[in-house]
Amino acid sequence: MGLFNRKKKNEEPQVSEKTSSLLEKLQDVSPIFTDHESDIRFQEEYEAQQRELAANKLREGLKKTRDGIADKVQQLLNSFTKIDEDFFEELEETLILSDIGAETSAEICDKLRAEVKKTGTTEPSDVKKMLKDIISEILSGGNELNLSTKPSVIMVIGVNGAGKTTTIGKMAANFKNAGKKVIVAAADTFRAAAIDQLNVWTERAGVDIIKHSEGADPAAVVFDALSAAKARGADIVLCDTAGRLHNKKNLMEELKKIARVITRECPEASVETLLVLG
Ligand SMILES: Nc1nc2c(ncn2[C@@H]2O[C@H](COP(=O)(O)OP(=O)(O)OP(=O)(O)O)[C@@H](O)[C@H]2O)c(=O)[nH]1
Ligand SMILES: [Mg+2]
Structure with missing residues (x-):
């Protein structure tokens, strides 16, 4: 815009037929200003709009912070x-x-x-x-995880829907941000959707995932994740597991099998088991 705005009164712009037909088309979609002043006004309006947009974004960002826990407590106080x-x-x-x-x-x-x-x-x-x-x-009450070995293994267990996969996703992102190399083992092979859900989290966090297909042996997934961790020099292996009740004997045996694989493959590794409570 403003390209053809130097037109003087009573004087047609000297353009070829082809250009003038293009100009006609252009006129339909974008305003062509007839003086320099409107051009500047347009630019000023455009810049004002951009400033307003940026301010709105900032306001939204601040609102999110304001809605945080510290602010809620402050409002209460x-x-x-x-x-x-x-x-x-x-x-x-x-x-x-x-x-x-x-x-x-x-x-x-x-x-x-x-x-x-x-x-x-x-x-x-x-x-x-x-x-x-x-x-x-x-x-700071002594709840720190022991992550002193390379790799360290964190098994996440809990009943159905407690938040295991979500917790793993968040932990993976936090560890990654802290500069750790993370591998996530998709050892909940119960449903294909469980593997997909974890895949989304690992993509978001930008960490590696080791997965098999639905119905595979969870211990085999963990075995592969540990091999990958050793080969790639990973710091932390996070193992997702299927939701289970502690009184389901076969499912508890499955966890024991995973634990045995870890002890056998990485005898020196620190192994932490996190029980997620919904
Ligand atoms: N409000 C809230 N919701 C959560 C939290 N963690 C998970 N959820 C929600 O709870 C639901 C179940 O979370 P998942 O992470 O899939 O739970 P899971 O233990 O992996 O479930 P299964 O694999 O089916 O056993 C999802 O809708 C999550 O969005 C949390 O810390 N707070
Ligand atoms: Mg899950």
Whole structure:
């Protein structure tokens, strides 16, 4: 646009027939300005639109952060003038709704209650620091995984739909971001969809996956994942498993078989078993 805007009054642009027919077509789809001022105005409007778009994106980004757990707790603290049982109840609810888990949320609230009682504080703002300390203490409470060997193996187990595959996807991405080389073993061979679901997570995280087809022996998948880990120098092998109840004998035997394969193939490896509770 603006290419043919230097047209002077009463003067036709000197263009060939072919160009003029192209120009006619062009006129249908894009405005051709008749003076330099509209050109500048258009440019200014365009830039203003772009700025508005960028600002909207930023606002959306900030909203996501604002909706985070820290902000929810802050909003809660702001809305209470004193610390009473209503406050603790709402705090517990907020923590649970933020995916902290019911048990941990209750533990945090109990510790906070005790701390508030001990110090005798009644100010919601004082409670913020206490809460921060309690959460940090829980997070650092000896729950670290032993990942000292190369490879280290993490088996993820739990009942159906507890969140095993999702947890593996998130862990894979976190480890990858921390600079670790990760291999994921699709040892839930129960359903083809389970393998596909894990595949999506590993693609998203940008990590390798070892998979067989539906119905294959899960221990064989783990065997291949361990061989690949050794060959590729992976740091961590994450094993997804099919959901199971502990009283299903054959399924528990399957887990034992996987564990035996790990011990046999990687006797030095640190093996962590994570039980995912829904
Ligand atoms: N709110 C919430 N939903 C989750 C979380 N983890 C998983 N989910 C959801 O729970 C459902 C089951 O998650 P999966 O990761 O497929 O569970 P799974 O244990 O692998 O399930 P099976 O392989 O069928 O035994 C999915 O819809 C997930 O999106 C979580 O931490 N919070
Ligand atoms: Mg799963």
